[in-house]
Amino acid sequence: xxxxxxxxxxxxxxxxxxxxxxxxxxxxxxxxxxxxxxxxxxxxxxxxxxxxxxxxxxxxxxxxxxxxxxxxxxxxxxxxxxxxxxxxxxxxxxxxxxxxxxxx
Numbered sequence: 001x002x003x004x005x006x007x008x009x010x011x012x013x014x015x016x017x018x019x020x021x022x023x024x025x026x027x028x029x030x031x032x033x034x035x036x037x038x039x040x041x042x043x044x045x046x047x048x049x050x051x052x053x054x055x056x057x058x059x060x061x062x063x064x065x066x067x068x069x070x071x072x073x074x075x076x077x078x079x080x081x082x083x084x085x086x087x088x089x090x091x092x093x094x095x096x097x098x099x100x101x102x103x104x
Contacts, residue, residue: 026070028066028092029066029100030065031063031065032059033063033102038059040062042079042080042084044059044078046069046077047077055067072091076088
């Protein structure tokens with residue numbers, strides 16, 4: 001697991017999930033892709049109702065991200081170099097991994 005060196009303390013791609021943790025958590029994860037290739041530079045943000053900032057992780061080398069979220073509705077925002085910005089609505093539930101691939 002690597003950490004981002006730009007000042008964000010979150011590990012690139014998000015915290016790894018152990019086999020037993022997935023059943024106890026609400027997890028939102030996925031990858032960011034451009035032209036079929038991973039976008040390895042940028043950030044994924046999790047926003048709550050009303051657009052309030054909740055969490056951010058740098059994208060992993062594989063374009064991956066992962067959040068442990070409270071159950072409910074969320075907005076996933078992706079920011080990448082070149083002015084790339086994309087948003088997706090996601091739902092998180094305990095014991096479920098919500099997978100969202102974002103194509104930019």
